[in-house]
Amino acid sequence: MATEFSYPDSAAKAGPELETEKLSLSMGPSHPSTHGVLRLQLELDGEVVTKCEPIIGYLHRGDEKIAENMTYNQFVPYTDRLDYIAPLANNMAYAIAVEKLAKLEVPARCQAIRVLTAELARISSHLLGLGAFGIDTGAWTVFMYTFTEREKLYRLFEELTGARFTTSYSRIGGVARDIPEGWLGRVNAFCDQFLPILEEILSLLTRNKIFMDRTVGIGVISKEDAIAYGLTGPNLRGSGVGLDLRKDRPYSGYEQYEFDVPVGTTGDSYDRYLVRGEEMRQSVRIIRQVIARFPDGLWYAGDAKRIFAPPKDKVLTSMEELIQNFMLVTEGPLMPAGEVYFEAENPKGVLGFYVVSKGGGVPWRLKIRAPSFCNLSILPKLCVGAMVSDVVAILGSLDFVMGECDR
């Protein structure tokens, strides 16, 4: 006798799909992979991100408001605290912007010092970026190597500027002091020992199976998106757009130096890593050229009397310099009215300063175009469809600094 079976339970299961709920996850602001105080409000479907909303501003200090309330030279220390991983490069970008306003030409020696320090800052910034990226993707060793090298750079910075971290080295119309005796030789020695170590560091990641699994094809940014979202620096070049202001609009004498601009092919996290690695090699190349033909002469503009603080020994012994120093401190430098916009190719991307002057020693408006701010604005698009662990890799590959993003 045939038995008829019915499956009422399975029939019900085959009907409407199981109801699932999206999970809301707050990543940060004090999560180690968000590199500072970035907070991502994620909406998850299982492990997959369906919505990502970056919440920024935790480190907002009102730098632009502060700038409107102090003289041009007084603002230099605040530029240290934008991208605090590469303060020397920020100092330089700000100084050049204000020098454009003042129509000041700095001498060749000052330009060479600035290029040298900016490239050292680039190496230091990329070293940290790489080390942190390594940790994010589970490669702890890289961090130990990069921080050892970074420490050597900080010793050099300390010898040059008196500070390891917040250097405040540039002045409007020059740099704070000349390079110490024998310093160039020590920079050269650093480069000599750095290149083999860099190869070693990169070899820990470049063909590392785990690292490649975590980064190849993750967080792909197309050329069009990179331009539309205003990405700059290694993040833009990783997407195959060969824009580098050092080449395109050379400033501070970059046109004299030979270097290549590395670009990526697919625009994924791995490409951004490769670009940073190659940029360090190119920076060493630039540094060697700067040292090889280091110009003599003054390290501040001779005609910057109304702007640049006179040497301290002169202030204490000469009436003229004392008055000049007094006027600089009380009134600030006398600037012409007008507006300028200057962008420099910093380690994190293009750092821009838009200075609006009504004359006098204080800017009427100073807008800081922060590369990290623009680079992060692509996150809502980039993270959708990625796994939570991919978000960590994407953040590491974007290499941002919240001090600059939030200003």
Added chain:
Amino acid sequence: MSAATAVTPALSEKFPQVAPRASLDHEAINVPAGAVLDVLRTLRDAHGFDFLADLTAIDWAEGTTPRFTIVYHLRSTTTHAYVRVAADCPDSAAPAMPSACGLWAAADWHEREVFDMFGIRFPGHPDLRRILMWDGYPHHPLRKEFPLAGVETELPDAAIAAETGAKVIAAPMAGGPFVASSGEINLTEAEPRAKDESWNEGRAKPAQD
């Protein structure tokens, strides 16, 4: 600014409202608010200024008309030239400017920042919220009348505020950052010192106990 990259003549032909703007560096134009999107689109599509480098605002202080100016900096990814486009907000009391989000995705966060800091609205923006300050913050800090020290404000989280009684307080300025005044130079005014310092030439320093 070289003749090869000058776009002002070509633009003024198409848009008679476009006027050159005084500038110390890049080519700069003034555009009325109504035409700004068309001008930006033309610059992007016909003149190769395809990269929105920066978007910001200037507050010319209370009582000035027009009070707010929106400034766009565009860069060409081919010629690497810059152009500055400035547009005054017609209404100083309720300033607004058409949103450029449809042209560049980058405009999204820049416009949110300008809204946050200056209170300028961008009709057409998909999600105009504060970005640096918290939602519900009552002031626009980069307006000129906003004091450098800040103003006392309620905490964003009402529950925490009720529990702790804490507030966001103004920064202590006495002996604090040296403060100079912007604009015209008047030595007494411009002398950099904390403005609310309790003693100066006119008032004696309180005796130390």
